[in-house]
Amino acid sequence: MNKRVIVIGAGVAGLASAIRLRQEGYEVELHEKESMAGGKMHRIELEGYRFDLGPTIVMMPELYREIFELCGRNPDDYIPMQRLDPMYRVYFGDDPDHPYDISSELTSLMKTIESISEEDAGGFLEYLQEIYKRFIVAKNHFIQKPFRQPKDFYNPATLKQAMKLKTLDSADQFISKYIKNERLKQMISFQTLYIGISPYKGPSLYTMIPMIEFFYGVWFIQGGMYTMASAMERLFLEIGGTIHYNSPVEEICIEQGRATGIRVADRTIKADYVVCNADFPYAMKHLVQDVKAKGKYTDAKIDSMKYSCSCFLLYLGMDRKYEEVEHVHNFIFNDNLEQNLSDIFEGNLVEDGSFYVYMASKLDPSLAPEGKDGLYILMPVSDLSTANYEWTEETIAYYRHYILQSLKKIKGFEQIESEIVTETCMTPVEFESKFHAYNGACFGLQPTLSQSNHMRPQSKATHCEGLYFTGSSTHPGAGVPIVLLSAKIAVQELLLDDRE
Numbered sequence: 001m002n003k004r005v006i007v008i009g010a011g012v013a014g015l016a017s018a019i020r021l022r023q024e025g026y027e028v029e030l031h032e033k034e035s036m037a038g039g040k041m042h043r044i045e046l047e048g049y050r051f052d053l054g055p056t057i058v059m060m061p062e063l064y065r066e067i068f069e070l071c072g073r074n075p076d077d078y079i080p081m082q083r084l085d086p087m088y089r090v091y092f093g094d095d096p097d098h099p100y101d102i103s104s105e106l107t108s109l110m111k112t113i114e115s116i117s118e119e120d121a122g123g124f125l126e127y128l129q130e131i132y133k134r135f136i137v138a139k140n141h142f143i144q145k146p147f148r149q150p151k152d153f154y155n156p157a158t159l160k161q162a163m164k165l166k167t168l169d170s171a172d173q174f175i176s177k178y179i180k181n182e183r184l185k186q187m188i189s190f191q192t193l194y195i196g197i198s199p200y201k202g203p204s205l206y207t208m209i210p211m212i213e214f215f216y217g218v219w220f221i222q223g224g225m226y227t228m229a230s231a232m233e234r235l236f237l238e239i240g241g242t243i244h245y246n247s248p249v250e251e252i253c254i255e256q257g258r259a260t261g262i263r264v265a266d267r268t269i270k271a272d273y274v275v276c277n278a279d280f281p282y283a284m285k286h287l288v289q290d291v292k293a294k295g296k297y298t299d300a301k302i303d304s305m306k307y308s309c310s311c312f313l314l315y316l317g318m319d320r321k322y323e324e325v326e327h328v329h330n331f332i333f334n335d336n337l338e339q340n341l342s343d344i345f346e347g348n349l350v351e352d353g354s355f356y357v358y359m360a361s362k363l364d365p366s367l368a369p370e371g372k373d374g375l376y377i378l379m380p381v382s383d384l385s386t387a388n389y390e391w392t393e394e395t396i397a398y399y400r401h402y403i404l405q406s407l408k409k410i411k412g413f414e415q416i417e418s419e420i421v422t423e424t425c426m427t428p429v430e431f432e433s434k435f436h437a438y439n440g441a442c443f444g445l446q447p448t449l450s451q452s453n454h455m456r457p458q459s460k461a462t463h464c465e466g467l468y469f470t471g472s473s474t475h476p477g478a479g480v481p482i483v484l485l486s487a488k489i490a491v492q493e494l495l496l497d498d499r500e
């Protein structure tokens with residue numbers, strides 16, 4: 001009989017792990033507390049408008065495609081994609097009438113860079129060259145492999161590669177070496193927020209995120225990002241997997257140092273292995289109740305760790321189409337990014353924040369009623385352990401007001417307030433209650449130097465056999481392509497043990 005694996009959570013990493021394990025011949029049963037697949041890659045449906053809940057920007061499409069190819073499927077039948085050019089538009093709050101379009105085609109990109117600061121164009125190319133070298137090292141030696149034991153990192157070959165990553169300076173210090181113009185710096189720095197860390201604090205290595213955009217492009221999946229979640233769900237069912245929705249796992253059962261199954265609604269379900277996609281800090285604190293099995297991740301340790309920022313999101317159904325706004329992805333920067341970031345990471349109510357506007361219905365009109373657009377607006381805010389304010393109705397009204405007033409300055413959105421027909425929002429409190437994101441941190445544990453690579457929670461539990469973790473708070477980190485890698489690592493680890 002095939003061995004049985006239980007996967008907890010149908011987020012991106014849970015679904016990808018479940019598919020990989022099923023493809024390896026295991027009997028795989030997935031338990032998800034919510035009523036649909038995707039986790040943070042959910043979809044919100046509101047009076048004929050359909051919004052992606054969380055992730056929207058598709059980077060590294062080959063990693064999305066890999067999961068379908070692995071099962072002998074044509075990814076185009078599941079996640080039809082198109083490359084975006086320009087990738088996005090950037091507005092600066094002090095000059096909203098002169099936005100910049102950012103292309104991943106070098107000739108157009110250089111024209112834009114020169115139009116911002118010709119003096120910095122050479123430095124921009126030097127930055128790309130330097131970070132590209134580090135990206136190759138990270139790709140080949142760090143983000144695709146587990147660090148099961150200290151010696152997997154502390155060995156001469158890996159340490160030699162680690163030196164090449166030159167991780168000691170911050171993203172901002174690194175970029176400042178090559179670029180002086182504040183706007184240009186802002187345009188290359190803000191992407192560290194994609195993984196929930198400030199460019200002033202995040203290791204310089206993370207400036208590889210804009211490089212990946214410039215070199216490999218940004219893509220759009222027909223139907224929006226949720227298509228990826230529903231396509232993985234479909235694939236998993238097609239290959240014989242089982243999913244239980246509305247099935248919140250209460251405990252990972254552990255007997256004599258080995259995971260033996262799960263407890264759901266006072267019922268115990270036995271398994272040979274357990275793969276946990278629920279957020280690592282939450283899972284260690286609440287699902288792993290056997291104190292020995294926690295290893296160093298005691299409740300006190302979990303609370304002392306650093307968490308990524310969170311997000312406030314508005315989902316607005318509008319009563320018309322916005323032909324004046326040409327792009328799907330739009331970033332609106334305020335004048336003082338440094339102040340904005342210090343507010344987010346020091347826990348202050350953001351007074352003058354930058355935000356992002358996504359209009360998927362531009363490329364897929366079926367996502368809104370005929371002749372209308374839906375707006376998804378994301379503003380980074382503090383996680384719940386950092387915020388020195390509460391999320392009340394007043395807080396929501398405050399951020400909503402700020403965002404709408406700022407958007408009015410942008411061509412096309414002058415009448416935005418009166419054009420809203422339906423709306424809802426997500427706050428850090430809901431990220432915590434709905435998905436068990438610890439502290440409502442949207443990107444899990446913050447990827448500081450001391451919470452990265454071998455120092456980030458690894459897939460294989462250190463003090464319990466048969467238990468594996470996957471997802472944003474584990475190595476290699478957050479972001480859809482990166483958690484797809486974390487699923488690959490978790491399955492490799494399980495196979496290694498099972499085949500021993």
Ligand SMILES: Cc1cc2nc3c(=O)[nH]c(=O)nc-3n(C[C@H](O)[C@H](O)[C@H](O)COP(=O)(O)OP(=O)(O)OC[C@H]3O[C@@H](n4cnc5c(N)ncnc54)[C@H](O)[C@@H]3O)c2cc1C
Pocket residue numbers: 008009010011012013014031032033034038039040041053054055056057058059247248249250277278279311313378434435436437442443470471472473478479480481483
């Ligand atoms: C607002 C926002 C914008 C983002 N933008 C982007 C982007 O543009 N591009 C990008 O690449 N990434 C983006 N990300 C990051 C990306 O969405 C995440 O890194 C990724 O989706 C995380 O997947 P995961 O599998 O680790 O976790 P999750 O999606 O959190 O999945 C965990 C699952 O476990 C379930 N669960 C928890 N506890 C239990 C339990 N006890 N029993 C059963 N089930 C349980 C949860 O309900 C959830 O479904 C964004 C994230 C957010 C929040």
